Amino acid sequence: MREKLEGIKADMQKKLEYIEDLSALEELRLRVLGKKGELTQLLKSLGALPPEERPAMGQLVNEARQAVEALLDQAKKSLRAKERDLQLRLEAIDVTMPGKHGAMGHKHPITIVTDELKNMFLGMGYEIAEGPDVETDYYNFEALNIPANHPAKDEQDTFYVENGFVLRTQTSSVQIRTMEKKKPPIKIIAPGRVYRSDQVDATHSPVFHQLEGLVVDRGVTLGDLKGALSAFARELFGETTQVRFRPHHFPFTEPSAEMDASCFFCGGKGCRVCKDSGWIELLGCGVVHPKVLSMSGISPDEYSGFAFGMGLDRIAMLRFGISDLRLMYENDVRFLRQF
Ligand code: DAH
Secondary structure, eight states: OHHHHHHHHHHHHHHHHHOOSHHHHHHHHHHHHSTTOHHHHHHHHGGGSOTTTHHHHHHHHHHHHHHHHHHHHHHHHHHHHHHHHHHHHHHOOOTTSOOOOOOOOOOOHHHHHHHHHHHHHHHTTOEEOOOOSEEEHHHHTGGGTOOTTOGGGSTTTOOBOGGGEEEOSOTTHHHHHHHHHOOSSEEEEEEEEEEOOOOOBTTBOSEEEEEEEEEEETTOOHHHHHHHHHHHHHHHHOTTOOEEEEEEOOTTEEEEEEEEEEOTTTTTSOOTTTTTSSEEEEEEEEEEOHHHHHHTTOOTTTOEEEEEEEEHHHHHHHHHTOOOTTHHHHOOHHHHTTO
16 A cells, blocks of 8 residues: 555656646646545545554555645646746737837928918918818908909809809908908918819919918008018028019009019029029019908008918929929829928
């Protein structure tokens, strides 16, 4: 009996060396301590012994059982620790590994230019105003002193929406909306999309961008307009920039002018950028027509103002040397990545 017990213990010890997981360990336990296990069988066979031998043998078997249980326990603990170690290693995060870089987007050239101009005008004390893209005929034309028979209203130029609405053809509509809401002093810019029924080519697109400006206060003169807009041109193209004003006609200003800036590329000598003229056409402007003021509820006897409007797409093309307007609306990432 003693030998058998030793045998069971030794056998168990040897097998434990090869056991690698908890389920194999449980199998081994059942084989020894289970209902039909080797030790359990031995314990049962004690009944066959002469009564005087039973206590001593019983004690032996119990000791052996305790020893086997202790071995199993120990093995279980070390297997558990091993499994935990493995799990921790599998789930470990290497904080020294280089991070994954998401691809950074790029600002569109028109957005870059719009942001720059906004900052310049904000720096000169202007506020930013907005209006809707889908506009009424009144704000887009009538209140700007554009008569019903004006050629700009032709279907060929204007996108008409249902119920007398149009897609605004100019940001000048925001002038009117601002004057209706706000009493002078007014000093705003309004950047935004505008729409015209133009054929697409290298310089035309049915949607493009303008930046409008409006200043209204007591005693505002043409001199103020010249001062403000030449300061703007110098900020945009550099300190040495010259400007010139050419008489023009806009229904909503009187007098009206177009302003050119000396070419930032050649300094006025003439080059590819200014088409050898030395000048770059920059914006339209003028003194706000008294009729426009009064239609918006501002007395032209008390107040006067100046306004200006420029094309942002053209400025972006000049600024970045982009030769074809279509590139800016196709949004090929290979193009956009350059800015
Ligand atoms: N709205 C004009 C256009 O689309 C541009 C313009 C000219 C705006 C003169 C003005 C202005 O405010 O005073 O061609």
